Amino acid sequence: MKLIGSLVVIASLVFGTLSAATAYLPKLSLADERLLGLTLNAPAGGPPPLAGPGDTLTPELLATLRADGVERVRVKEFAFDRWSHAWWFALAVLGLTAGGVTIKQAARMQYAPSAAGERRESPASAARDALARIREIARSLADELPSIRDEHDRCRTIVHRLDEVQRQHSLTIVEAKPALIAALGMGGFAEFMDHFSAGERNLNRAWSAAADNHAPEAERSLAAAHEPLDKAAERLGA
Amino acid sequence: MSNQPTPPPGSARPYREVTLAAIVFAMVIGLVMNASITYAGLKIGFTLGGSAIAAVLGFGVLRGLLRKGSILETNIAQTIASAVNTSNSGVIFTVPVLLLLGFTLSWDQLDFWLITLACMAGAVLGAAFIIPLRKQMIEIERLRFPSAMGVAAILKSPGAGAKKSIVLLAGIALSALIYLPVGLPGIRLPASIDRLDSLVERERISPADAERTRTIAGWIERGAAPDAVLALGRVEAELHDLIEADEPDEAAIAGVRERIRDAAVPGVSPRLAHAALLASEGEQPWDSLRKTDLGWAGSPLPGYQDLNIRLPARTDDEGKLLAKVDHNGDNRPDLVLTDDRISLGRILGLPDEFQLVFAIAPFALGAGFITGRAGLMVLAGGILAYFVLTPIAFRLGWMPASITPATAPGYGFGAFNRPLGIGLLLGGAMMGILAALPAMRAALKSIAVASRMPRGSRDELGLKVLLAAIAGALLLLFIAADFEGNRPLNEGKQCPVSGLKVSENVEPTTYKGYLIRFASDEAAEAWSSSGPWTSLNVDRNTTSTVVWDDAQKDKYLASMNARPGALAALPSHLRAAVIAIVGALWIWFAGIIIAQCTGMTDWSPISGMALLTVVIVMLLAGTGAVLSAVLLGAALCVAITLAADMMADLRTGHLVGARPIRQQVLELCVVPIGPVVCMFTVLLIAAVNMKTYGVALGPETPTSAPQAQALQAIITGVQGGEIPFALYGCGALLGALLGLGAFSGLGVLVGLSMYLPFFYIATYGIGCLANMTLAKIKGRAWAEEWGVPFCAGLIVGESVLQLAINCVVLALG
Known part of the structure; x- marks a missing residue:
């Protein structure tokens, strides 16, 4: 379904842009009264061109261009009744609407929890697992650090453990965005990410301070990460 | 007792983040970069973002020389330096157009200060409007901001381990090696x-x-x-x-x-x-x-072109080279490798209207890699524009007969790809904003809650401060717009009635929104009363009489390229207020578009937004209001470049754990400085050029201001009624509808790529594909862990080398 929707969108976009390209290109086969007085916006006829930008379409010029076999000219003025592909464009608009709705439906179905309950390997559950792992790392670090006496060792431990968060778990949560939106709605996802990001930023700060060998700031930031991460977990129902 | 940890030595010293050293260093770097890049931009035609360079320099100075900088201190330094520097691209795209159009700028003229004031207001507006969107764009939408990720990789390199530092340095070295033959011929x-x-x-x-x-x-x-x-x-x-x-x-x-x-x-x-x-x-x-x-x-100096790689010689029966392999008619097969691009399409023998060309740009490759899969949409838009629309339009005869297959892509770009691309961008951005409303609401709610927290514990700048900044900037914008709006159409020129030079002692008259000056009270009276005016032709000893009725007055306005604007009927102060408000709203909207584009792809359609600003102001105020249009265009350009820069800095800040409020406060404080430096640099260059060459800027001088020449063409186009509104509208509708599917911002990506030259998109696309391939083979985490520092090196290497080459070019005059 998603594939069909995507194909319809692609085809409609191509037809839509192609037909739009003719908006300022009236056919010279139109009646004179619909063309006379229009101003050219590009050379016409030839080569060498028989008329140039700024020239006005007069009966004589029209006759010359038609005799030269020119089928269309680019003009400055736009009018629906001169737009030869207006109906194509309208069809493209319909196609884009239908294709977009189809894709949206397919995405909803893809991420909707199944009747038998959510599959363990779904992106949303992977995000829950990743968040649980991040919280576990943050907690275990808080427990372990007081027992490490050397400041440099504490910093090294923080950098090493948070590397895993930055490299792997945060990425898993970010990649689960469509699934989380489907599960929580845009508003719910926004609230979840608000808390998660605040926690993540504190962890990033802890990493930076630890990399700079400033254990007190690293530990303060680590401690500050707990609350927003807990709130994020609450929102996610983890 | 022995199990107790030792008291942390670090507790005695605060963690370095906002320090005097960082601020002073960043101001110096920002000011020097601003002035030098302004000159380079006027001379060469492009500017450089300052974040990556400032990060590298900050790294060297704060951590290397002073030996006490921290990751977050260097982050503050790059934030300030780029905020001071970035405004130059906004100014040099717009302000020089006035000089090209024959206006004069001087420090003792009101116009100069009004434009400077407008740019300063734009700088504050750009920053203040975008700050509340940080949560939505960076924390909720998770836009990547590839260059910002690169800067973060540089900042984090001391703690990331020796291996990652080596990978970063390898990226820089490879980038410099690849880019050297691109940049050297500039000398x-x-x-x-x-x-x-x-x-x-x-x-x-x-x-x-x-x-x-x-x-x-x-x-x-x-x-x-x-x-x-x-x-x-x-x-x-x-x-x-x-x-x-x-x-x-x-x-x-x-x-x-x-x-x-x-x-x-x-x-x-x-x-x-x-x-x-x-x-x-x-x-x-x-x-x-x-x-x-x-x-x-x-x-x-030597470049890739000196390798002299050409198409194979193919001749006709008479032994003459086929036009297909010799476009420029110099009786030699054309080059397929020039200094900055490779024409793969011609090597493969594709028809000439399919121009498959790759830019030799490590920056684009790195940005594409960091963007990853989402960047493929950019490639898709480029393919649509250059491999579907252009060839079909050419084959169906929708281009003038004088257009050859080789010139078709250029014609197609101007005639429909660019306007449709801009329209798609606008429609896509509109849909993106609609779809993001719940996220914006949640973000604003969160900021409002945070505003009520004790002052020291706030992470985000409060909405009240931002509203105050916006109100102040809006007032400045109104003042500037009001003064410029009240400037007579024929200031310092001829009286429409008598043909003599106008006098400042005669009360001007308003007609269809334009203030008109006269040489004498009698001439003013003839105009006001729609009466006759008889002039004497001394040479021929004859007289002629003209009745100054509305038709004659309209004829005069037409001769001045001054069609009435939509707000012509309003009193001038009200008109200025409406224009200032519309301008500010447009700055907000355009800032979001630019930040979205930069966040998703690293490209920003500044020129397109400037074009639309000028069009909007000229539609509202009239096509004769060139000064007002450029003034607001300059304010907008400064605003949107700073909005994108600010968002990128905040993204870097998020990745290194900076407190957003500190970056936001500092950025708001320093952004007005950049436009002042840039305006004075332009003024100085113009004054020197006037003394030396007799013209302020342009092709006759060493500073040809190529970007401003493009805007000049647009202004002339608006005055000539050549703006393809229908194409913008069609594009906007298609862009909005594209957002109905899974990704609401799709129209922005497709539109952006229709609007950009394909050779950059093509190289960028290779970066995206490399990311996807590597992620498939080695895993997503591996591609991020090792690919991002390497690509940060690619981005930084090109920027630093280009800056060095610019310095040499400028030193050689």
Whole structure:
């Protein structure tokens, strides 16, 4: 379904842009009264061109261009009744609407929890697992650090453990965005990410301070990460 | 007791983040970069973002020399430096257009200060509008901001381990190695006479350049120049004298310019003729004519083009090269590898209207890699524009008969790809904003809650501060718009009625939104009462009478390219207020578009947004309101460049754990400085050019201001009624509908790529594909962990090398 929707969108976009390209290109086969007085916006006829930008379409010029076999000219003025592909464009608009709705439906179905309950390997559950792992790392670090006496060792431990968060778990949560939106709605996802990001930023700060060998700031930031991460977990129902 | 941890030595010292050293260092770097990049931008035509360079320099100075910088301190330094520097791209795209259109700017003129004021207001508005969107764009939408990720990778490299530092350095080294032959040919030294033929052969100079150089060499050898050249030189000397007078006589200058045109010598510029005159009079040595800016051929340093890789020679039955392999008709197969791009399409034998060309740009490759899969949508839009629309339009005869297959992509870009692309961008952005409303609401709610927290514990700048900043900036914008809006259409020019120079003592009159000045009260009366005016033609001893009815007045406005705007009926102050408010709203909307584009792809359609600003203001205020349009265009350009820069800095800040409020406060404090530095730099360059060349900017000077020339063409287009509104509208509808599917911002990505030159998109696409391939083979985490630092190196390497090359170019004059 998603594939069909995507194909319809692609085809409609191509037809839509192609037909739009003719908006300022009236056919010279139109009646004179619909063309006379229009101003050219590009050379016409030839080569060498028989008329140039700024020239006005007069009966004589029209006759010359038609005799030269020119089928269309680019003009400055736009009018629906001169737009030869207006109906194509309208069809493209319909196609884009239908294709977009189809894709949206397919995405909803893809991420909707199944009747038998959510599959363990779904992106949303992977995000829950990743968040649980991040919280576990943050907690275990808080427990372990007081027992490490050397400041440099504490910093090294923080950098090493948070590397895993930055490299792997945060990425898993970010990649689960469509699934989380489907599960929580845009508003719910926004609230979840608000808390998660605040926690993540504190962890990033802890990493930076630890990399700079400033254990007190690293530990303060680590401690500050707990609350927003807990709130994020609450929102996610983890 | 022994199990207790040792008291942390770090607790005695605070963690360095906002320090005096960082602020001073960043201000110095930002100011120097701003002035130098402004000059380079006017001369070469493009600017550089300052974040990556400032991060590298900050790293070296704060951590290396001062030996006490932290990751977050360097982050603050790059935030401030880029905020001070970034405004230059906004100013140099817009303000120089006034000089090109014949307006004068001087520090003792109100116009200069009004434009500066508008740019400062734009800077504050750009920052203040985008700050509340940080949560939505960075924390909720998770836009990637590839360059910002690169800067974060640099900042984090000390703690990321030796291996990642090596990968980062390898990226920088490879980038420099790849980019060196692209940048080096930008450095041109006076060519040796013996090498002229070789330079022509390698298509480094034209045969005409070689011929002129030989001519100059002949003069130097003989110690004499032809009389016609010396005569031209004398007229040019007269012009110099007039320009350098304390009170330049404009009429006399115009007369001498006319004589210069009459005395023209083919292939010899007036400057060269003047230099030859000085040499012939013994005021300077003949050898001083050996300068590239006088017309002596420049020999570029080696680049890729010198590899001389050409298409295979294919001939017709008479042994003549086919036009397909010799577009420029020089009887040699065309080059497929130039200094900055590879024409793969021609190597593969694709039809000429399919221009499959790749830019040699490590920056684009790195940005594409960091963007990853989402960047493929950009590639898709480029394919649509350059491989579907253009070839079909060409084959169906929708292009003029004079367009050849090779020129079809360029024509298609201007005629429909660019306007449709801009429309798609606007529609896509609109849909993106609608879809993001819940996220924005949640983000604003969160900021509002945070605002109620104790001052020291806030992470985000409160909405009240931002509203105050917005109100202040809006007031500045109104003041600037009001002053410029009340500027008479024919200030300092001729009276429409008498044809004499206007007098400031005569009360001006408003007509269809334009203020008109007159030479005398009688002329003003004739205009106001729609009465007759009789003028005497002294030469012919005849009189002519004109009745100044509405038709005659409209004719006058048309002669001044001044069609009435949509707000023409409003009183001038109200009109200025509406324009300021519409301008501010447009700045907000355009800032979001630019931040989205930069966040998703690293590209920002600044010129497109400037174009639309000028169009909007001219539609509202009238096509004669060029100053107002440029003023608001400048404010917008500064605002949106700073909005994108600020968001990128905040993204870097998020990745290194900076407190957003500190970056936001500092950025809001320093952003107004950049436009002032940039405006004075433009003024200084214009003043020097006026003294030396008699014109402020443009092709006759070393600072040709290519970007402003593009905007000049747009202004002329608006005045001539050549703006394709229907194409913008069609594009906007398609862009909005594209967002109905899974990704609401799809229209932005597709539109952006229709609007950009394909050769950059193609290289960018390779980066995206490399990311996807690597993620497939080694896993997503591996591609992020090792790919991002490497690509950060690619981005930084090109920026730093380009800056160094620019410095050499500027030093060589």
